[in-house]
Amino acid sequence: MSKAIYRGRFAPSPTGPLHFGSLVAALGSWLEARTHEGEWLLRIEDLDRPREQPGAVAAILKTLEACGLEWDGEPVFQSRRTARYALALKRLESLGSVFPCACSRREIADSTLQAGDEAVYPGTCRKGMPTGRSARSLRACVTDSVIAFDDRVQGRISQSLARDVGDFVIKRAGGFFAYQLAVVVDDGEQGITHVVRGADLLDSTPRQIYLQQLLDYPAPQYAHLPVAVTPTGEKLSKQTLATPIDLERIPVTLMSALAFLGQQAPKALGFATSSEILAWARAHWQLAKVQKSRTGEIPNAADFLPP
Numbered sequence: 001m002s003k004a005i006y007r008g009r010f011a012p013s014p015t016g017p018l019h020f021g022s023l024v025a026a027l028g029s030w031l032e033a034r035t036h037e038g039e040w041l042l043r044i045e046d047l048d049r050p051r052e053q054p055g056a057v058a059a060i061l062k063t064l065e066a067c068g069l070e071w072d073g074e075p076v077f078q079s080r081r082t083a084r085y086a087l088a089l090k091r092l093e094s095l096g097s098v099f100p101c102a103c104s105r106r107e108i109a110d111s112t113l114q115a116g117d118e119a120v121y122p123g124t125c126r127k128g129m130p131t132g133r134s135a136r137s138l139r140a141c142v143t144d145s146v147i148a149f150d151d152r153v154q155g156r157i158s159q160s161l162a163r164d165v166g167d168f169v170i171k172r173a174g175g176f177f178a179y180q181l182a183v184v185v186d187d188g189e190q191g192i193t194h195v196v197r198g199a200d201l202l203d204s205t206p207r208q209i210y211l212q213q214l215l216d217y218p219a220p221q222y223a224h225l226p227v228a229v230t231p232t233g234e235k236l237s238k239q240t241l242a243t244p245i246d247l248e249r250i251p252v253t254l255m256s257a258l259a260f261l262g263q264q265a266p267k268a269l270g271f272a273t274s275s276e277i278l279a280w281a282r283a284h285w286q287l288a289k290v291q292k293s294r295t296g297e298i299p300n301a302a303d304f305l306p307p
């Protein structure tokens with residue numbers, strides 16, 4: 001681990017090219033890292049091979065480069081790190097914190113009340129799988145305690161894993177390691193001190209802190225930025241047909257992303273190049289100005305065109 005006091009990262013999943021929402025996360029985490037004279041690492045979260053889109057990795061790298069968001073070192077690919085995740089799994093198994101689970105998503109959804117978007121696992125296989133069933137996934141068993149942390153944007157967050165989440169998957173049906181385990185191992189082993197990402201992951205953070213505690217990794221500080229939503233409140237994704245960042249319109253997109261993050265750039269910057277806009281942003285960035293909200297509406301790009 002290096003001596004950097006601040007080590008941040010951007011961790012896109014290559015399920016498609018960057019859209020406005022993912023650019024906001026990249027820009028916010030880059031600005032936080034650079035204004036702390038810290039490092040900014042790039043991690044490609046490509047564990048979900050079936051959802052990966054061919055060409056997405058190259059498109060993401062090209063967009064970040066075109067925006068001037070340069071990263072430190074070589075990008076890390078999760079698909080090449082499964083041996084590390086296997087070691088962490090062994091460790092969790094040796095602590096007695098893992099059990100095999102036979103339940104399908106459907107069975108869980110049918111036998112539980114929803115908490116937020118995800119069904120709370122009802123504990124079916126915690127004490128052993130029903131006879132005749134075989135393991136689909138591996139789950140980490142949670143304890144009754146409440147996990148709390150101070151998010152640098154969203155404030156105090158606390159969650160009872162037992163009540164709000166239940167025992168959660170760390171190795172999925174199909175043999176892929178789950179995001180929750182991989183992200184904890186990678187943040188821990190890469191020495192990440194500060195995580196800045198979208199607030200869609202706020203509810204995952206207590207699970208990650210729980211795994212950090214079990215695996216003896218220090219907890220990074222967290223800052224969860226509002227997630228860009230359409231005027232009807234939908235998160236940008238391939239399903240809502242989020243448009244990829246247009247490489248011909250980067251300055252206006254950077255201006256919109258800064259406004260979304262509560263940083264009021266002078267209108268005159270609408271005439272500027274991307275590097276001038278980033279220089280302004282580095283000089284004026286204040287995390288405290290980011291809206292304390294889980295979602296935010298995408299600004300109208302026309303407002304940032306030169307008058």
Ligand code: GLU
Nearest residue numbers: 011012013045183197201
């Ligand atoms: N790979 C996740 C995503 O693209 C981000 C994970 C993280 O920042 O922890 O939404």
